[in-house]
Amino acid sequence: MVVPLVYAVLSGFKSTDELSSNPFGLPKHWLTSNYTDILAGGDFWRLLGSSTLIAVGTTVLVVAASALAAFSFARFAFRGREALFTLFTMGLMFPFAVAVLPLFLLLRSLGLLDNPLGVILPQAGFGLPMTIIILRAFFREIPGELEEAATLDGCSPFGFFWRVLLPMARPALGTVSVLAVVTSWNNFMLPLLVFTDNTWWTLPIGVQQFQGQYSAEYARVFAYLVLAMVPALAFYSVAERQLVGGLTAGATKG
Amino acid sequence: MTSTFLADKRSGPGTDLPPPESVRARGRGRRRVLHWLTAVGFQLPALVLFIGMVLLPMLFALYAAFFRWGGFGMPSDYIGTDNFTQLFDNPVFLGDLWRCLVLVVLSLAFQLPFALAMAVLLNQKLRGRAVYRMLFFAPYVLSEAITGVLFSMVFAPDSGLADHIFGAVGLDGVGGLWFADPSYVMATLFLVMMWKYFGFHMMLYLAGLQSIPRELTEAALIDGASAWQRFRNVTLPLLAPTLRISIFLSVIGSIQLFDLVWVVTQGGPDHHSETMAVTMFQYGFKRYQVGYASAISVVMFGICLVFALAYQRFVLRRDLEGATTTMRGDGK
Numbered sequence: 001m002v003v004p005l006v007y008a009v010l011s012g013f014k015s016t017d018e019l020s021s022n023p024f025g026l027p028k029h030w031l032t033s034n035y036t037d038i039l040a041g042g043d044f045w046r047l048l049g050s051s052t053l054i055a056v057g058t059t060v061l062v063v064a065a066s067a068l069a070a071f072s073f074a075r076f077a078f079r080g081r082e083a084l085f086t087l088f089t090m091g092l093m094f095p096f097a098v099a100v101l102p103l104f105l106l107l108r109s110l111g112l113l114d115n116p117l118g119v120i121l122p123q124a125g126f127g128l129p130m131t132i133i134i135l136r137a138f139f140r141e142i143p144g145e146l147e148e149a150a151t152l153d154g155c156s157p158f159g160f161f162w163r164v165l166l167p168m169a170r171p172a173l174g175t176v177s178v179l180a181v182v183t184s185w186n187n188f189m190l191p192l193l194v195f196t197d198n199t200w201w202t203l204p205i206g207v208q209q210f211q212g213q214y215s216a217e218y219a220r221v222f223a224y225l226v227l228a229m230v231p232a233l234a235f236y237s238v239a240e241r242q243l244v245g246g247l248t249a250g251a252t253k254g
Numbered sequence: 255m256t257s258t259f260l261a262d263k264r265s266g267p268g269t270d271l272p273p274p275e276s277v278r279a280r281g282r283g284r285r286r287v288l289h290w291l292t293a294v295g296f297q298l299p300a301l302v303l304f305i306g307m308v309l310l311p312m313l314f315a316l317y318a319a320f321f322r323w324g325g326f327g328m329p330s331d332y333i334g335t336d337n338f339t340q341l342f343d344n345p346v347f348l349g350d351l352w353r354c355l356v357l358v359v360l361s362l363a364f365q366l367p368f369a370l371a372m373a374v375l376l377n378q379k380l381r382g383r384a385v386y387r388m389l390f391f392a393p394y395v396l397s398e399a400i401t402g403v404l405f406s407m408v409f410a411p412d413s414g415l416a417d418h419i420f421g422a423v424g425l426d427g428v429g430g431l432w433f434a435d436p437s438y439v440m441a442t443l444f445l446v447m448m449w450k451y452f453g454f455h456m457m458l459y460l461a462g463l464q465s466i467p468r469e470l471t472e473a474a475l476i477d478g479a480s481a482w483q484r485f486r487n488v489t490l491p492l493l494a495p496t497l498r499i500s501i502f503l504s505v506i507g508s509i510q511l512f513d514l515v516w517v518v519t520q521g522g523p524d525h526h527s528e529t530m531a532v533t534m535f536q537y538g539f540k541r542y543q544v545g546y547a548s549a550i551s552v553v554m555f556g557i558c559l560v561f562a563l564a565y566q567r568f569v570l571r572r573d574l575e576g577a578t579t580t581m582r583g584d585g586k
Contacts, residue, residue: 001389004408004449007415011407023418065299072296079290084297091308093562095510097531098551099311101538102318105325106311125307128300157292186397188513189531193539204399208517211403218407225404229396236395240388243395247454248461 005229012223019218034223044227047206051185051231054119054202059180062124062131063173069128070135071161075147085136091129097189099126104193118194119202123184131176134246138172139165175246178239185232203228312555318548325544337549347550350530353440354557357508357529360444366500369452370493373459374485387460390453398450402517405446409433433519436526443527446514451507455500462496463489498569502562509558530554 011019012034013027022028038044072078073085103122112118142165150160166173188204195201201209207228214220236243319337321329341347372390376383393401408415409432416432432442466489474484490497512531515521521528521536528536530550538547 001393001449004404004415005392007408008404023415061303065303068296068298069300072293076289076293076296078293081293084301088300088304091304093506093558094308094312095506095531095554095558097510097512097534098315098555098558099308101534101544101547101551102311102314103307104539105544106306106314121303122307125303128304128308132300157296161296182395186395186399188397188399188517189535192516204397204513207400207403211406218410221403221407225400225407228400232395232397232400233392236392237388240391244391244457244461248458 008222008229009226011219012226014219016217016219019222031219034220035227038220038224038227043206044224047201047203047228048231050116050200051202054116054123054191054200055181055184057116057120058123058127058184059177061120062127062180063177065124066128066131066135066176067166067169067173068161070132070139071165073132073136074139075157088129088132091126092133094126096126100189100193103190107194113194114196114200115194116200119187119190119200122190123187127180127183131180134176135169135172138169142168171242175242178242179246181235181239182232182243185235203231315548315551315555318545319552321545323545323548324542325538329545331545333545337546338553340546341549341553346525346528346533347530349525350528350533353527353529354509354511356440357444357447357511358505361447361504361508362501364444365448365452366455366497366504368448369455369500370459370497372452373456373463374489376456377460377463387457391457392453393450394454394457396450398513399517401446401450402514405442405449406433406518409442433527434523436523439519439523439527443514443518446518447511450514451504455504458496458500459493462493466492502565505561505565506558509554509561 007024010027011023013030013032014022015031018028018031069088073081099122107113107118107122110118112121146164147160150164155163185202186204187202188208191200191202191205195205198209207225210224211221214224318329320332320334322331322333322336323329376386376390380386396404409417411417411431411434414432431438433439470488470492471484474488479487510531511529512535515527515529515532516535519527521532531554534547534550534554537543537550
């Protein structure tokens, strides 16, 4: 399981020549220049920055919009509620690949190509169904007495949402945020289409391009790969509980 | 549990009934409208995003599929179902359908049982099991693109790790071209998919296993059930909801596979690893046959929809809530 990962890390410390003569073993001379060259150049950091910006933007947007919608689904009775909710849940069945072509045309006509919003908005749109469903389930568990108390104290619906519900829902918000970050971070198809020049490229795109560019210099590509994996794995090790919790939240309820 | 805010107290959840006639009907009517506006007001940002970024594009794909259209201006050259009839004469697309089926079958036959076995194993009291869990799940957080590049290096002809391993154990003749060999490419891709996604399914199963009360298996143990009997008659039935969801995600994921293939082979050699999404991408973004590519999208959507509806109707039914709270489409 870890063999490919360890292999990549070690290979990054070798020279490309050594890689073919000594594929498995530890490097004879630990060559750090593959890694340091990449870190010293600005390209890697730019990709990291734009991946981060897009992930954060997507997450803020999808969590904010979903929290409002989930609040209304969980705590209000209104005409058309079930129909609307069904509409959102059906969104889970819509494969992204189906919408990507017209989405691209739409973004082109809105002038959002080569603009981070061109990735953030669709990602947020496609993230809504799952986020709403998780948050709704969570909001429903918060006792109604709290709401009555808040109302008696003169709280408006939005005031209750903002001052009582959101702080209480922090764990759930954390879970959906982690899911949104991971999904955005790993998206490949949309950034590939939307960013025609390299200003806003994200890490997955950068890695693919780097491999194309340095296809003969295996060791460098390995070093680049490893560096590109580090943020995701670091994030995972910090947010593991939230991520796994989110993925399995519904799966076990049955 | 519904809100007390501005709510007409007499109408509980699902207020699809008209407001009751009474002397104060007008006042209540106004309050109902206000209530409705508040409720829907909260939905507005999500609705706008969802309609604009999800529904409209989907509907437009459905519309564009009936035109011969290069993607500029509005589609005007209406050709009825020609795109679809051509599609089902296209050997590449028919191959896509076949490869999709192969991936689905492979996933169900190998990946999920393997994930289940690992989950059962890791559910035992085992030294360092937290570490194993972390390790197995880690590939899931790497993007398919990065995984793809990694494995295109591992399986690189001659210099890659895989060839060295086979060479070291004296199997020089095995593999070799891997992704470049038409007869190996799908198997190799499947291995990579398995590496990346089996941990995800394993995690689902582990969570499911942990929700099974220990008393049940203990009771079976006291009754003299063997390990296999305990697994077969106690664990498996109780894990059924989780299994159904994981199967669902796995199938939907296989239908949409794109990133991995695009990064590793772009569908090659000679279309032997092409998936529907890759074909759609080729026609839509490389050859500017947007109408034709839309037709592929529509077929893909149709397959997903038919599968999802049938699955929900016949298998999932009670698990809808569960299926929908799990990460969308990312479990291959």
